[in-house]
Amino acid sequence: MSGLESLKDVALRPWPANKTDELSRDALLQQIEQLTSERGHLRDITEQSLQANIDAGKDVFNDAKEGSEDDDEEKEAPSMKERKDEILKMQREMASHLDWARFAATNALDLISLVLSADPNKRAPTSFSHTFREAGLNQGLPFGSMGVARENHEHHELKSEERQRKEEQQKRRDLVSKAARMEALDTATDEILKAARNLEKEVRRETKYWQEIVSISDKGWPIQRLRQNVRHVPFGVKYGLPEASDHFKARGFAPLRMDRDGSIILDPYLALKPKTLRVKISEGGKIIGSSQLPVESVVEGLAVEKSIRLARDSLLEEELYHEMSLETRQLLPYGVRLRDSVISADVPGTETSVTARQLLIDCIPRDDKIPDGQGHTYDWLAHSIAEALRLLLTHEHSMRLYRRTQLPSPLTARKQEKKSPPLLRTLLAMLHHLQRVDSLFIYLNTVSSTLRSAGFETPLETSREESWTKLRDTLGKSTKKDLSATDQLLDIFTKPFTGKATLTLPSSQGSQIEQLTIAIRTVIGAPTFGTEYKLALPSSLATDLGLSTENKFQSTTDVTSYLDWILSLHVAHRVLKNEYANRAAAKGNEARVTIASKGSKNGVSVKRDISVELRGGLLALHLSQESSQETHSWSGKGEDVSLKEQVKSWVG
Structure with a gap:
């Protein structure tokens, strides 16, 4: 077999196995x-x-x-037809396999896409195949209609060792997951506490920053919101004057940066040392007066508010000095110079002052100390000049705003030139005008007192500035209703200053009262370029003396000298001649009159030449005779003899 x-x-x-050797x-x-x-x-x-x-x-x-x-059997070689049939058969098999693979892949894609579509974030119709979209989605098949879940398919009983091992693993997983959750909770608690501390810190920081912002806004400072770097610099303060020049207007804004603790960090512009304008009065090379620096009072509130206010004041002072520096180029003929950052201007002296005075204007740090050894006699004048310059600049700002609100001028090809505000020009015009007017009024008061002591009634009316005497009527009838009364008042100072004096001429009894008028006009610019005196004589006096009714003078000396001559001529040619009628004869344009005395014993009258001389407030009569000369004068100190009585005593 x-x-x-x-x-x-x-x-x-199968090989029989022992119960102990069962397969795991x-x-x-x-x-x-x-x-x-x-x-x-x-x-x-x-x-x-x-x-x-x-x-x-x-x-x-x-x-x-x-x-x-089969290997041993001899096979005959296939024919050409058999080979082609075999190739075609293989192609059909490959095609069928490819179709099946494509069908399987498409079904798998549609299945996965349909399962994933349960998530709303993953619903994309393009993830499905064309056939499924046409036959499924377009026919009403909803997304997420299929789901996947895990199920336990263990139907057999585990061994004790494996069960213990799995229980131990499960305990370990539970312990690990519990520890992980506790660690995650601790971490989350720390993060929440850290976030709470950060939030509390940010709240305190924002609260402090907003408190300071509100405090600054309550003081009247305009707050502007910024667009750039909003996180650290959300706001800025505009402390510059809105009508300042372009350069200083750009400097009048500072961002309010937030510090780590919420307080406001001072901007570099606010942290700069504030400056102030200083005016000194020099006489004979010595300082006799200086404008005192403003005393800093205790400001309630934040330090940043004080810094903003000081920065605003400093900006105004710097602009004032800058505008005056530009103005010095036009005032060189009036003795104004700019040297070593100090503006010097010649101040017209007074009658009692022998040495020349100068104004010295510069811009210095606010905390600079006043040098020792300076005089303080004219501190009040220096302080008044500094305040006047500040008022003029603020008035210029108001006028710029007023001009911008008015109808614009017609458009022209010629560009309008921006002129510097008249600050020094107005100051010099006022000082020159007051000095000239006071000097002339002192002379007229002296002359009036002298003529009064000589027995003539010569009332004197003076006005240093006509617009000041008519101020109430001017403000009431003003057409500029948009301007405040302060700006209208300051606008008067920028116009030419005009003073007026009216002196009643000495007259004889029964003659008509005549007055001469002196108008004083001061302007630093065309067409006067200084002070002009216009003397108006009564027409009758001008006709009798052969003089012009109106005469113009450029200095106080010229007008006082001319007044001395006119008054002397008037006393001689009008008063004495009318007093003695046919007995008196005037000679030419000299203040001299020849008076014939009453007849003597032998019937021959004696002629006496009496000349009148008024000079420097002193009135003198000179009697010329053949053998002697006599003189009598009046100085306004209450003489007992009048001029007429003295002449009568001479000529009888």
């Missing part, structure tokens, strides 16, 4: 995998199929034998 025939009736059965789950899975690789899919491995294979004698040895017999 051959070996194959001996194995014909052999049945294949992992070993059973390994054997199933081996059977799958040897026999194909598990669905074809059944007890009936294995029994059929055994009955048919299909085993390894038989297959090997048949394979060897």
